[in-house]
Structures are given as structure tokens and as C-alpha cells.
Amino acid sequence: MIEWLLLATFATAFFMGWSMGGNDAANSMATSVGAGILPLRRAVILFACFAIAGAVLQGEYVMKTIGKGIVLFENENAVSLENLNLPAGASPTPFTYVPVGALAAILAAALWVASATRLGLPVSTSHSIVGGVLGSGLALVFFSPPALSGPGVQLSYAKLAQIVLSWILTVPSAIFFAFLIYHVSSVFLHRVRDVVELNKLYGILTILTACFVAYSFGANDVGNAVGAVGAANPGFDMGLLKIFGGAAIACGAIMFSHRVIETLGKHITVLAPPTAFAAQAGTAVTVYILTMFGMPVSTSHSAVGGVIGAGLVGGVSTVRGKKIGIISLAWVLTPLVPIAIAFGLTWLLMGA
Amino acid sequence: MERWQMLGVLSVLAGLAVGWCADNPYLGLLVVWILLALLELFSHGESHS
Numbered sequence A: 001m002i003e004w005l006l007l008a009t010f011a012t013a014f015f016m017g018w019s020m021g022g023n024d025a026a027n028s029m030a031t032s033v034g035a036g037i038l039p040l041r042r043a044v045i046l047f048a049c050f051a052i053a054g055a056v057l058q059g060e061y062v063m064k065t066i067g068k069g070i071v072l073f074e075n076e077n078a079v080s081l082e083n084l085n086l087p088a089g090a091s092p093t094p095f096t097y098v099p100v101g102a103l104a105a106i107l108a109a110a111l112w113v114a115s116a117t118r119l120g121l122p123v124s125t126s127h128s129i130v131g132g133v134l135g136s137g138l139a140l141v142f143f144s145p146p147a148l149s150g151p152g153v154q155l156s157y158a159k160l161a162q163i164v165l166s167w168i169l170t171v172p173s174a175i176f177f178a179f180l181i182y183h184v185s186s187v188f189l190h191r192v193r194d195v196v197e198l199n200k201l202y203g204i205l206t207i208l209t210a211c212f213v214a215y216s217f218g219a220n221d222v223g224n225a226v227g228a229v230g231a232a233n234p235g236f237d238m239g240l241l242k243i244f245g246g247a248a249i250a251c252g253a254i255m256f257s258h259r260v261i262e263t264l265g266k267h268i269t270v271l272a273p274p275t276a277f278a279a280q281a282g283t284a285v286t287v288y289i290l291t292m293f294g295m296p297v298s299t300s301h302s303a304v305g306g307v308i309g310a311g312l313v314g315g316v317s318t319v320r321g322k323k324i325g326i327i328s329l330a331w332v333l334t335p336l337v338p339i340a341i342a343f344g345l346t347w348l349l350m351g352a
Numbered sequence B: 001m002e003r004w005q006m007l008g009v010l011s012v013l014a015g016l017a018v019g020w021c022a023d024n025p026y027l028g029l030l031v032v033w034i035l036l037a038l039l040e041l042f043s044h045g046e047s048h049s
Helices: A002-034 A039-062 A094-118 A125-143 A157-189 A195-232 A236-254 A258-267 A273-290 A297-312 A321-351 B003-021 B024-041
Strands: A071-073 A151-156
Touching: A002 A039, A002 A125, A002 A258, A002 A297, A039 A195, A039 A236, A039 A258, A039 B003, A039 B024, A071 A321, A094 A125, A094 A195, A094 A258, A125 A157, A125 A195, A125 A297, A125 A321, A151 B024, A157 A195, A157 A273, A157 A297, A195 A236, A195 A273, A195 A321, A195 B003, A236 B003, A236 B024, A258 A297, A273 A297, A297 A321, A297 B003, B003 B024
Parallel strands: none
Antiparallel strands: A071 A151
16 A cells, blocks of 8 residues: 555656646746747756756755645644554544545646646646645545544635635736836836847846746745655655656656747737746746745746736737636636545545 | 657656666756757757647
8 A cells, every 4th residue: 555655646746747847837938939039949948957956956945745734634743654554453543544635636736737738728736736735635524534523634714815815916916017127127228229139138138037937936846746755755865856856847848838838928918028028027026025925826827917917018909818818717727626636536545 | 749859858857867876866957957958959940830
């Protein structure tokens, strides 16, 4: 049982990282590709290099189990694979099922993110995992053996309220910052009279910002993929886990990030180097400021907001409302679908 | 999947394998960077449609 679960956690972690790379590469590289600053191949390879570097060099500071604090357990020390290896006649506790619940949560999130990526829709991987954790948490509440009745597992509504607040704030903030950065940078950079030189300057700034966002993504989000493996195997070398997660992200980006990059970079509005820089910098500033206030901010939501803000520079008619409507629908579905999948998976795995 | 994508994935997996075998993630990262840089240098003209 333990060997099966160990293998399954590694496979699920790689699948999660792969899905994340496929969907989130667009957050840093779509603006460069959309504005014609970089060809797709070069953008994706740059993303892979910086994301894996972020994961290996700084990933350890945020090696985490995403969604921590949403589902509360009485005794977190009980979260280990060894608990599944029960001696004959011993009674399981609600915590017996925690590793299985974590596995179901990550798998559900990865399935949804991969599906959205196939459809070219930028969705939040963090929110997908939050949905997955909620779904498996609810299954643990409902299906824990009756003999173990008691407040073993409960949901933190304060944490959930904070997440919902971040959903409401992120896009307007990114629109505002992208719009502001465009106008502020125009004041300084438009002193350069040569249009070719000006676009080159904006192009360099956009690439630098994109590489910074890719590095930060690798550092901050590798834990979303491999955090559960780390939690389940406390003795495992964290350095090797980090490169495992980083490699999964890089493979996902190289293999199938092009659809989301095209949606974000080309299908919402038409980007040029100055607006691409505003969108990318607006995304980075929004993520930085909201994170400072402790908000569980989504880089995908910020990136879409940044692109909309940059598009609004040319007037409301330059932004394609229909595409934004489809993306918004995917955002509404993002926590809901993983909740349903994780609930079903946890229930199935607990019975296995 | 195009040729550069296949080679890119192989480069990343090679770096991962080196990192795991040598028990040194930094060495693995270095291998990934070198292989991806070589891929970018020698695959001009190829691009995803």
C-alpha cells in the first residue's frame, strides 16, 4: 500500500507540475510572443530556464502544501504515510486518510488545469488546488468512519473568505497598474524619438520582466506540485524534489503552453512592445503588492488583468469582451470542478 | 509535437537524471541550461505554427 501511494504521489506531482508549466508559462511569456518581441520557441525555452532555476535556487523557502489552513486537522503530526500501515486490529483515525486526500486534491487540480490548458484558457493553478483541497476535505468530513465521529476535520471559512476577496481584487488591480505603468513609462521613454529604438527598449524591458516573473513562478509555485510529496516523505532530499518539480514545470511549458500563450498574447487584445511591457509589469506589480498584504493572489488572473489594462490604453473597443467572458467562466469553474473531482476521488480512494 | 519540443523535453529530463544520479540539483540545473542553450542556438528557423 505504501509503495503504491509513494509512486502515485510522485506521478501526481509530476502531472501537476506539467499542467502548471503548460498553463502558467503564458503569465510571463504571452506578452512577449503577442507583441512579436520573441518567437514562441525562444520564449518557452527562456521560461523553462528561469522557472527551473527559481525552483532549484529558491524553491526551498516556499516548499509548501498549498491550501494549508483551509482544511484543519486536530493533529498535523499524524499526516504521514506510515499511518496507512496499520497493525492488525488497530483502528484507523480520520488522519489515516490525509495522504490519500492530498493525493486526490492535487490530482483533481492537475486534471482541471490540464483540461483548461488544452482549451487554451488561462486558469489559476493555486485556486484549482484550493478547490481540490476543499473537495477532499469535504469528503473526509462526510466519509470518515462513523466510529470516529468528532471534530477531526473542519473547514476554515476565514481563509476561504480571504481567497474570495483576492479573486475580486486581483483583476481590477492589474488593470489599474498596467494602465498606470503605460502612461508613466510613456512620459520617460517617449523622449526616445526613434520608433525602432523605442520598441527595442520596451522589448528588452518586457523580456527582463518576463524572466523575473518566470523565476518567481518557479520559486513560489514548485511547492504546489511537490509539496504533498515532501509532506508525505519528510526524510526525502528537498533539493532533488525541487529539481523534480522544476523539470515537470519546464516539460509542461515546452510541450503544451502554446495554446494559452496565444489566448493571452493574441486573442484578448492586440499588443505592441509598449503595451506588452505595461501588461507584464502590471502583472508583476499586482502580484508583489497583493502578496505583501497576505492575499493568495493568482498570477493568471493578474496576467489577464494586465493585458486588459494594456488593451484599454487604446480604448474599450480594442479589448475582446467575448474572449474575456469565456475566460471568466473558466475562472468560476476553476474551484468548482476540482471540488467535485477531488470529492469523488477521495471517496473512491478511501474505500480502496 | 515538433522536433525542438521533443529535444527540449529530453534536455530537461537529461538534466533531471544527472541531478538525481549525482545527488546534486545544481549540477542538474547547469546541464538543463547548457542543453537548452545549445538547442536554441542550433534550431534556428524552427518554430511552432
